[in-house]
Amino acid sequence: MSRRGSYAQVASGNTGSIQTNPAPSRWGTFSHLSNSGSNPHSASHPRHSRPNDADGHHNSMSTSLGRSGPLPSYTSQFGYLNGYGGAHDGPTASAFFVPSYLRGSKHAEKLEEVHRARAAAQREHRSTHSSHAGSLSTSSSSVNLHKMSSAHRGLSHEVIERAPVFVEEPVAPWPMRWNDTDKFPQVEIEDGGRQAKFAGAQKTHDEAASVRADYPMPRQCGIYYYEVTVISKGKDGRMIGVGFSGPKVPLNRIPGWEPDSYAYHGDDGQCFSNTTSGKSYGPKFGTLDVIGCGINFRTNTAFFTKNGQFLKTAFRDLKPNVPYYPTVGMKKSNETLRANFGQEPFAFDIDKMVQAEKGTIQAEITRAKGPYKEVSTDETQFIHTLIGQYLAHDGYVDTARAFAEEVGDEVKALANDEDADIPYLDTEEDIDATQRQKIRAAILDGDIDKALKHTTAYYPTVLRDNENIYFKLRCRKFIEMIRKCNELKEHMHPIPTPPSKRSTASNNANNTNRNSTATDEYDFEMELDEQLGVHNGAPWEADEEEDDEDIEDKEAKHLDMESKTIAYGQELQAEFLNDPRREVKKALEDTFALIAYENVRESTLAPLLETSGRMPVAEELNSAILVSLGKSSSAALERLVQQTEALVNELADDGGPGAFINVRRDFLQ
Amino acid sequence: MSSSTVSVSAATPTQHHFQRKVDDIKPSKTDINFVVMDYLISEGYPRAAEKFAKEANIQLPLEEESIQSRVEIRCAIHAGDIDTAINKINDLNPQILDTDPALHFALLRLQLIELIRKCTSTPSTDITPALNFASSQLAPRAATNPDFLKDLELTMSLLIFLPADTLQPQLAVLLQPTLRRQVASKVNEAILTSMGCRGEARMRGLVRLRLWAERKAREAGKDLPPSLPLGLQDGEGQQNGNGEPADIMVQ
Known part of the structure; x- marks a missing residue:
């Protein structure tokens, strides 16, 4: 026991130091072993973002980037990270929300993923700090690990369940608040960015005070909609404009009067686009009226609602390449407008409108018919x-x-x-196909040896030509051996060992501390060498036997398995020792770290042990065999799904019909 | 999620950027297996579904009781044995045909076609059974619906032309197996819907979405390769890129 304790300490110490290192490849090579859902870079991505999270230059950054060109700020590399910043605001502003009509949409899913990844990164950041601190203290970290098991379990599940985040294409956030730095100076922003109040003196005839939201309405939403409530009309209140404008439109004018700005005005009920001459549109509006403004990017039209009533299409032929920010303008002192960007239910049933739009597109898809040339027309x-x-x-x-x-x-x-x-x-x-099925079945059963044997026999070139797969299989075998050890041990200790039993672990505390402060991964490997070599003997067995004598038989099996595992580990280590590839080193480290844990299932490395990790290896091997046979590595059906998603993405990026389709949710589940 | 890093395509330098986007998408095997299983169950391939559950190590969807009856009904319709099919449908749930007059009419019309086929194939040419059936079963229904009436008239005109080597296209389709297949699949959908399931298999929507999306994207002038092959032909992998017209879904 005491020996195991020390390994756990060593490993946790080192694991901690690895986690603080924002190296993106930590899970990279092993993502195939964790869960089917994880993209090689998904887990590492949040770490990149950490330095930026604390960044308080939210607005300055997004605006400067946003105004630098015709494209909105999110296309810049970091712009999207700031969308969830709001560190300088109240809690209401930073809370993530999904407007009701966008729930279940592809775009909302993407944003939610980014948000979750960010939240997880923060949690991980905190937990890394605490576990790191724990391993440096004199108390046994194996005890810590045990106590913290539930927390760790939660974390590891978080890691493996996270859907892939594709960092290459930042996701455009939707407006969340009025922008503190994109307003007429005398407009005051209150209530976490929701409320805009004109605090200056009354404006002259052609001047006004306007404010834009923090982000443009994302075209990828297909339809974007927000509402504004007139809280109080100023004295002799008149001239409130609700609408949207491009990023460069001057803010000392009421929206609608300048090029690239569009609005519905309360004083005369007219709507204005790009000029000071309006056209009659709807009723006038004033205090306590709720005015809604929406753009349908598929048709490039805009509409307004008043108190839940749809008025009519106000503008057509909106420019497809201008980012339109929600914008309001006021003229009288103390005029106050409160925005609902989707934080609350809307007065107008926008959900129904979006559903109808989806229905139209679905009907169009249902009517799509072949021919499917050559293969068949049917x-x-x-x-x-x-x-x-x-x-x-x-x-x-x-x-x-x-x-x-x-x-x-x-x-x-x-x-x-x-x-x-x-x-x-x-x-x-x-x-x-029969042979491939055999190999797959063997891997799915965890019988890597059989899979290796069959592959070598039937497809001798495959493992030679695909060394990375060979390596993954070899690692997987080690993992399967650890699994076996764990199973045997669970039989031996049906009840978790109380922490007191591990007190002996502190004997090794000094030793461990020295080791855990080792900063460089090379040291860690040397150390593993040392452990695997030196401790693979009698002292270990003696410890184990002391623990429990009733179940010697099982114990013997366990020990036998354990020493086999260790021997195999050494073999594996020796075989890939001189491999220069970074991901191989990392994968080896992660794999070997498994043996250090008293109970791997409760460690952060638990995902590595999941049986679900077998499937990706099996699929990868299957693909490699197919390629070696001169066949395509993916089936036509798979390619069909890939092409479909890519095509729908193309159709969604500019707010086209693809924005109303969520391929996975609507067609694959 | 296939985490395949074996990328043959990476070696092709002149790859269209859209192809790269396609390759970047990693569909999950679980989803694809779901779509396949969904198709096998809802379109009624019970033996394949059972094997698939075993081989792919996935759960057979909650034993869906109707599958066997649905297969039998489908077989009956395909074989032209409409009487049996109608009886079986009513055994399963008499509401299905009662609440869907169009479906019931389609089945009866299929039955009439079979009768006409039978009585015109022999030289004796006794068309009485077909006439009786038409007047007793179809005519009352056709009286209430102009579409039904049109269909009935067209069907009856078969009596005039048969037997014949060449028929007008709109008459020829009545004798094609595709019509039986269409009716059978409508019946299948109706049964599934009556049980609160999704009527149509996911696979159909997916295939149509693929067609529709390419059509739309080309209309919108998106930058796409001239063709998007699926690789249904063996040996025609990503290596030879887009060439083989054999498996392209065309518009």
């Missing part, structure tokens, strides 16, 4: 070809056969009076 036949190819490609041999038979029966039944011999599914036995 949708059903095309789908059958896709499925048949997918099943064969991915090595689902039995399914492919059963499917071909059932489809064959169907075709025969249909063609009862004609020549029944028209099977369009290739039912020939694919010997490769």
